[in-house]
Amino acid sequence: MHITTENGQERNIDKSGSIRVMLVEKSGIFRAGLSAILRLENGIVVVGEVDDPEQLAAVFEDARPDMILLGVEMIGSEAEKSVSRMLEIAPGSEIVVLGHLDDPDSLHRLMRLGIRAYLPKDVEHRYLVSVIYTSHPADHRIVVAHGPPDAIDSAGDEDTERLEAASEGALSLREREVLALVAKARTNAQIARELGITEGTVKRHLRNVFIKLRAVSRIDAVNKAVAMSLLKSAGRPAGAG
Numbered sequence: 001m002h003i004t005t006e007n008g009q010e011r012n013i014d015k016s017g018s019i020r021v022m023l024v025e026k027s028g029i030f031r032a033g034l035s036a037i038l039r040l041e042n043g044i045v046v047v048g049e050v051d052d053p054e055q056l057a058a059v060f061e062d063a064r065p066d067m068i069l070l071g072v073e074m075i076g077s078e079a080e081k082s083v084s085r086m087l088e089i090a091p092g093s094e095i096v097v098l099g100h101l102d103d104p105d106s107l108h109r110l111m112r113l114g115i116r117a118y119l120p121k122d123v124e125h126r127y128l129v130s131v132i133y134t135s136h137p138a139d140h141r142i143v144v145a146h147g148p149p150d151a152i153d154s155a156g157d158e159d160t161e162r163l164e165a166a167s168e169g170a171l172s173l174r175e176r177e178v179l180a181l182v183a184k185a186r187t188n189a190q191i192a193r194e195l196g197i198t199e200g201t202v203k204r205h206l207r208n209v210f211i212k213l214r215a216v217s218r219i220d221a222v223n224k225a226v227a228m229s230l231l232k233s234a235g236r237p238a239g240a241g
Helices: 028-038 053-063 077-089 104-113 125-135 149-153 157-167 173-183 188-195 199-213 218-227
Strands: 019-024 044-050 067-075 094-101 117-119
Touching (some): 019 028, 028 125, 053 077, 067 077, 094 125, 117 125, 173 188, 188 199
Parallel strands (some): 019 044, 094 117
16 A cells, blocks of 8 residues: 655645545556656645555545545446445545446446546546546536447436536536637637636636647637537637526
8 A cells, every 4th residue: 555645735726726636546557657647737636545445444534635536447336336435435525437448337327426527547648637627626617527429328318418518528617718719819818818817827728628629729629619519609608698
């Protein structure tokens, strides 16, 4: 078991503070690689690394993670047991499951249990980081999950709504506002002034948008958002009055 505690040190990126992440993964190599990647992020603090949910129980009081990344071999009954146990141990923590999907029905059950997202283990690391940022409760953002199409096709009505909202690269309200101004040919500096935020924050939002929509340019991001009904063709966020 490998434990790393924060000792009160935080790297704040905004008023909500850094996101405290715990890793639960049996593979030491995978866990070490994931930890190394996350530690490069200024807004994320890795507060612990354990092999299984029972070890999580031993360190939870000291670590107090905002989010738990659970790595599993296959999405199935064992993953369901692990998630159920972690919800008992850490009811206030968000859970993101990383694994290989073998049973779509099991994914639906995990959604009903209350996980925030499912991602395959071979997901691009920037996509994972984006999910961590958008899943933080204090940010009130829409979760992004990367689930297989057949899982959505076979889901029940309630699960379908949650899975579709996640799998379509959903954007936060602020990200849609930024993109709506991009659609009006505003520069980053102009967007920052209009929304009352810094130019650096505009760039961060656009970076997240590019990752979520897998866009290669500003116009590509706008076109994809319009196609997915996340943005109106006139350059307004979908759902805006």
